[in-house]
Amino acid sequence: MVERNSINTNITFDKSVKKDILALLGKDINEDNLIVEKTDLEQKVLTFEGEEISLEEFGGIQKGSEVFIKNNLVSLIKLSKKV
Amino acid sequence: MNWFDKLKKLIHIEINSPIININIIKDSDNSTIGKYDYDETKEKLNLYLDKLDDKTKEQLNPIFQEYLGEGNKLLENETSELLYSLYRYNKETKNRPILNFFKPIIPIEDFRALEASLYLRESFIKKEDIRKLKRDIKDRFGNRGNNISNLCTAGYFEEFLMPLHNYSRDQFTKLYELIVLNAVLAIFVHKQMPLEEITSQIKKKLEISKRYGIKFIHIHGIGKSNIAKIKNCIAYEKKFFDFFEKNNYEKEDIIIVELLLK
Structure with missing residues (x-):
């Protein structure tokens, strides 16, 4: 069979490894349960809507200086309209 | 590589x-x-x-x-599923007329809540689990968003608000805020709602509605326990409900009781 190339393959992760994924990406969780930069715990990461994001809300990440995605329906509706 | x-x-x-x-x-x-x-x-x-x-x-x-x-x-798995579901949903045109209608006439945040609620309604029709979707709307837009979500799922935007706007923009402007802020047209019975609160809400909302010439209220319930709660409420508070003409609509796990002031 012909092997698919990376263009057609996507990567997803289970809820259970959320913290691990964040750690791999150089992120940490602060005492307010918000996602922050591991190298600078004062620096909170932002979503594509410019908001802070908690571990519970963390739904994923996209490029553009690592823009975070909330798992909220309203955020995802906005994201789904971006080409 | x-x-x-x-x-x-x-x-x-x-x-x-x-x-x-x-x-x-x-x-x-x-x-x-x-x-x-x-x-x-x-x-x-x-x-x-x-x-x-x-x-x-x-x-x-x-x-x-x-x-x-x-x-x-x-993406996290559930987020991925929801996003791809939204990509498919965006290709459908079914809800575009209602969105096009309301976009210029309601606040932008209400429009966003309505947009999300229409997707929620589609999921509800397909018998998917909508609990998180409902929570998401409430988290983002508060009680107002929750009201919009309930009103949308029950069809009030198309069946009441649209005709109202077409009939009289003035009336629409007067009533819209009332309806969305206080959800005066209906009570949506949920699991945690005590029986007494149903009649208490009816009284409160009718008080407001009467001032604006609205003489009806609907009680909505989904699920066997909520349906039983509504029926128990009507039986228990017989004297109160005798002041209304009652019309019942019941199908599968949904009940709508229409109360019309006599």
Whole structure:
């Protein structure tokens, strides 16, 4: 069979490894349960809507200086309209 | 070598069949020996993060960065399912007329709540679990968003608000805020609502509605326990409900009781 190339393959992760994924990406969780930069715990990461994001809300990440995605329906509706 | 080949090399993935999805997971019941397993029917590879040593894990970040750099998204499973469902939903045109109608005439935040509520309604019709979707709308837009979500699911935007606007923009302007802020047209009975609150809400909302010439209120319930609660309420508070003409609509697990002031 012909092997698919990376263009057609996507990567997803289970809820259970959320913290691990964040750690791999150089992120940490602060005492307010918000996602922050591991190298600078004062620096909170932002979503594509410019908001802070908690571990519970963390739904994923996209490029553009690592823009975070909330798992909220309203955020995802906005994201789904971006080409 | 692209990110995919790098990943395969790093983890020693020896699968030559197509892989559409690489899902990163934990081997929670410790039932797997290897670092991954492959489901040929789904063309899906489960990668067990807890089976990787720290050195291997460290090398995942640059691979992820390359993957992201190509414009891909790294998503949690449920988020991915919802996003792809939204991509499919966006191609449908069914709800566009109602959105086009309300976009210029209601506040933008209400429009966003309505937009989300219409998707929620579609999911509800397909008998999907909508609890998180409902919570998401309430989290983002508060009680107002929750009211919009309930009113939308029950069809009030098309069946009442649209005709109202077409009949009289003035009346619409007067009533819209009332309806959305106080949800005066209806009571949506839920699991946590005590029986007494049903009549208490009816009284409160009718008080407001009467001032504006609205002489009806609907009681909505979904699910056997909420239906039973509504029926018990009407039987228990017979004297109160005798002041109304009652029309019942009941189908499967949905009940709507229409109360018209006599």
